[in-house]
Amino acid sequence: MAKYRISFLTGLAAGYVLGARAGRERYDQLVKAAKTVTEHPAVQQAAGTVQAQATGLATAAGAKIGDRVPQLAKTARDKVSEKVPGLHSRDGNGHGDVGDGSNLTTLSHPDGNGL
Secondary structure: OHHHHHHHHHHHHHHHHHHHHHHHHHHHHHHHHHHHHHOOHHHHHHHHHHHHHHHHHHHHHHHHHHHHHHHHHHHHHHHHHHHOOOOOOEOOOOOEOOOOOOOOOOOEOOOOOEO
C-alpha cells in the first residue's frame, strides 16, 4: 500500500513542478484538449454505457441488501434480547414487551411535563 502512496505522491509532485513551469498557456491547451475529448461522441456514448451499467449494479445491490435486512434485524434483535435482562420477544406486530415497566425511567421536560 505504501508503494502506491509513494508513487502517487511522486507523480503529484512531478505534475505540480511541470505544471508550474508550463505556465498558463499550457494549462489552457490542456483544458481545451480535455474538453475536445469529453465532447467526442464516442466518449459520450461510452460514458452513457458506464452510467447505465453503474445504475444497474446499484439497483441489483440495493435489492440484495433489501432482501437481507429483515433477517439481519432479527438476528440483531435476538442477540440483544439475550444480553438485555427483562427484554422479551416481540409480538406479531413488531412491538417489544419490556416486562412490567419497572426498569424504565420516565423522562420529563424541564417545565414538568413528560416527554
